[in-house]
Amino acid sequence: MGELAEKLWAVMSERGREASGLAYAEAAQLVGRLRREKISGLCVITEAAGERLARAAGNNGRPAPEARPKRKTTRRKARRS
Numbered sequence: 001m002g003e004l005a006e007k008l009w010a011v012m013s014e015r016g017r018e019a020s021g022l023a024y025a026e027a028a029q030l031v032g033r034l035r036r037e038k039i040s041g042l043c044v045i046t047e048a049a050g051e052r053l054a055r056a057a058g059n060n061g062r063p064a065p066e067a068r069p070k071r072k073t074t075r076r077k078a079r080r081s
Contacts, residue, residue, distance in 0.1 A: 010050025014041035015057060020050045 009027040010020035011034070018039075019030055027044045034042055 008047045010045050010047045012041070012043050012045055012050065012053060013039045013056060015039065016054040017050045018056045020047045022047075 004024040007021050007023050007026075009022045009024050011018040011022065011027050011030045013034060018034065019027070022030065024044065031042045031044060
């Protein structure tokens, strides 16, 4: 049980890193709660790997700003009369 009991696990979702610094049992509980909330892309990874990924946003479901792609701006055509 050595590493599983240590607080070196993180939970990822489609939104980003949901939590880190968890024991494996805590991470599994969080995954269960997020599943009930219909959050997709759930997995338990090491905290070291999770530190490289963006934090998840709050309950609004949007990814953290650094995880969002930049919007492309488009030019509007001038109307001819």
